[in-house]
Amino acid sequence: MIEQQIKDTLEELKSQGAEYADIRFHALDMNERIHIRDGLMKNYKMESKSGYGVRVLCDGAWGFFSSEDIKLLKATAKVALDKARSASLFIQEKVSLSPKKAFKDTYSSNIGTDPFNVNLEEKIELLRKINANLTHASFDFVGAGASFSKRNVLFFDTEGSEIEKNILEVDPSFYAYAKDSDGLNQSRSYIMYQNSLKDSTVGYENLLDEKQFLGHPERIKEELISVLEAPIQKEEVCSLIPMPEMMALQTHETIGHALELDRILGYELSYAGGSHVDLDHFNTLEFGSKKLNARASGVTPNSPGTEGYDDDGVKGIDVQMIESGILRNAITSRQMIIEANNKAGKEIFTESGGACRAQSYNCLPIERMNNINIDPGSDGTLQEIIAKTENGLMVETPRSWSIGSNRENFHFACEIGWKIKDGKVDSVVRNPTYKGDSLNFWHSLDMVGDKSTWQLQQVYNCGKGQPNQIMHLAHGIPACRFDQVTVGNK
């Protein structure tokens, strides 16, 4: 019945002059959050929402309006149409969309154990157990939390797409805080990575996996203890080995955001910024060393960045953005590839990369990262990379990040660092930071670990756009080593 209402509304929009329209209806959108601190309930929230957004292309411009009342669907569509007409009063180039195949399909996360079917007491008890394993007499406080999200989304458009998505996301983490030898706060935290191997699933079972989650509290506790008395990292130039959470941040901030095509074209200038990449850089710019191969993938299994289809209704594909260091492609949508090709006066982009995504029903989709992955290399295991490192610093877990407005430089702080001397992990250091210029940094990539080092790091806090939208995605990254990096503070 809702489907018919949606189809009727789309037909009506067409008859009123819309060149294209789509409707995204979140029939179910639930989020359960549990947060235990020092063994006690810190917060429990169950959020439930439902609503829809209508996007209309008319007279070459976009209009969009959302509501939570399905009875108002036609009126909402009319407002969206009016907004498109209003926007069309100031355009230089009419929006046109690259061709796509229209699918009638259902995509569902490969669900193992649905956390919403797990007894609440069991979930709370698991997090309390993690708390207990993290606890130490010298710590100020410890905590563990989990966020479970589930949504059912219908996507229909005037080109015949009829797509249903059933998405499940599982995001658990834990942390510990303590004072260091100078009386200043230090923390260690851990976010569960997602198993992306064949036959793996999304679900509660991941929390019970020792390798992915349950086996780490003891390690994190020991690492925080070692940080408290560790010497402060002094400024020096050395090799850098970012561990998975740092490597994901590095990839996210200096490859992912830099290669969003709307950003390259200048649509993010007033907020997030631009990009040091120009259209004439594609197929010519040496973005990094020959060891660098990066992708924007819409098909990485079990990732929050994989939803089967993007919010243009484009089926997920795997796009190689950087090939042996050379810039080849970007994070793209139907609209932007046409605009970019027009602006460049040549065909740089042949098809949408399926990366047009919206946070929820109340937002217009824009270019967003799906899974920005780096291919594994041939430099062996992490241990082999360490063994070949004379003077280096290994760092893990972002503490803070700040990036230049064109993603041209960055400055990151990490929770923990390990000095590497003569091929061995030597000692822990406190307050490690590192900084660099993006292109120089990726050019300094001199070792890329093999498949055994590749891990899918989940990201649930990527912000972009106005209105600001928080996107869920992931980064599949191997162990990497960078040469001649400035680390530490003076």
Place this chain on the structure above:
Amino acid sequence: MNKIVILEGLKKIISSYKDSGLDISLTYRGEKSHLIRAGRNQISLNVGEEGSNFQVSIQKGKRFIGGSLTASESDTSKVETYINELISKIDLMPEVPHLKNKNPQAENIEQEEADPKIKEFDSAIAVNYFKDAFERFKDDNIEVSGAFSAGFHNIAIISTISPIPSYYEGTDFNIELVLQLLDHDKKELRVSQVGRSLSDYDPEKTFNHLKKVMKIKSKTKRIDLPPGKYDVIFHADAFAEMTAYMSWLTLSGDQWLYQTGMLQKDCHELGSKIFGENFNITDDPHDEEVLFHRPFGLNGVVRSKSTPVKTGIVEELYHSDKETSDKFGVEVNNCSSVSSFKVAKGDGPSNFEDLALESKTKTLYIPFIHYMNFTNPAKGEFTGTSRFGTFLLEDGKLQNHIYNLRINDSFHHIFNQIEWLSSKLEHVNLSNTYGLRLANSLTCPRYVKVSGVNISGSSGTSKA
């Protein structure tokens, strides 16, 4: 979003639980928002949303649970069903021994400061703003981008302990306009404006500001500066950003109690001088000099004037969260989500010409800080880059414009080394006004001079 329907609905829902033995608080939040964005000299999106949300907090003895639900204000049965679902789970929640009984909250307070013209906003106003900007500057080969947000929001609260609801409604708009100078190495200029009603909307003021800055950017030479310590004059946008981040690390009760902020219990006693004598922050919902006047918090607390920082002394912290306050034996005293900080003005220059004249020695002018973040919260250390026009002033005049600079300093240093503050105040938007719209701004002096700011690098050296 009818006020009567909202208030009657809340009363009906809460009355159902009057004798339940449960402490239930209910917050209604409604909004109608519009956001128009421009990029590449055209409108890139024109979006809007209308929605309402009920936030529920339930306490039963030492157990508590919370949740939220989208529902129209008239759909009280949907909300009651949801509350019953939460109630069915509350016995599964572990007991929290330190949890105290809920206190009475704000009752029967009503404040309405909405502009009907924004409530029924015509997006053509925003479209025409960007079109007008383009027409005025197109001969300079620029690209116009920016965002124009306008909307209405209302909040109503009620609880089983305080069954007479309180209500607030307001409107706001905020604009950011950025020009990229295509003939000048894609340099960027920015201007912003925030207001409570359309009578605050002054497009000419924004265009005139950009004209002035464009002249500087296109007529002076861009130079690069070596890292080092510099005296810096921050525009309100940059200073508000630093103040907001510092406040989060310093004035949040949670940060103090858990010791995750920049004040350390063993060396920063509350009531002692943390910042310079000339640094003062107030938060007064009755202050006509601030933009938004919410008389109660989302947590139900009645808001009155507070003075978080007086002559550099941290006098009051914001305890907004009940569970944390109960744990540490303090009272919930405010709501940081609806605070409206004002940094007291001084007697320094309040226009650009005067501050240039005043700058005899080498002084930097930074209008905006991009992507600020903490490198070491415990020390109040932060990093971020200047953006949208960094200038060098010397010998009483503007000398050059500069590549974007990276600042690496600490809030302890910045707020202890304020040389002067302007004699005029500006409002700076701090909110993400879409998706549970909650307008928020910080009021601070138009310019603030800080001596010896640490500059660690520039985008000039990032050009590969």
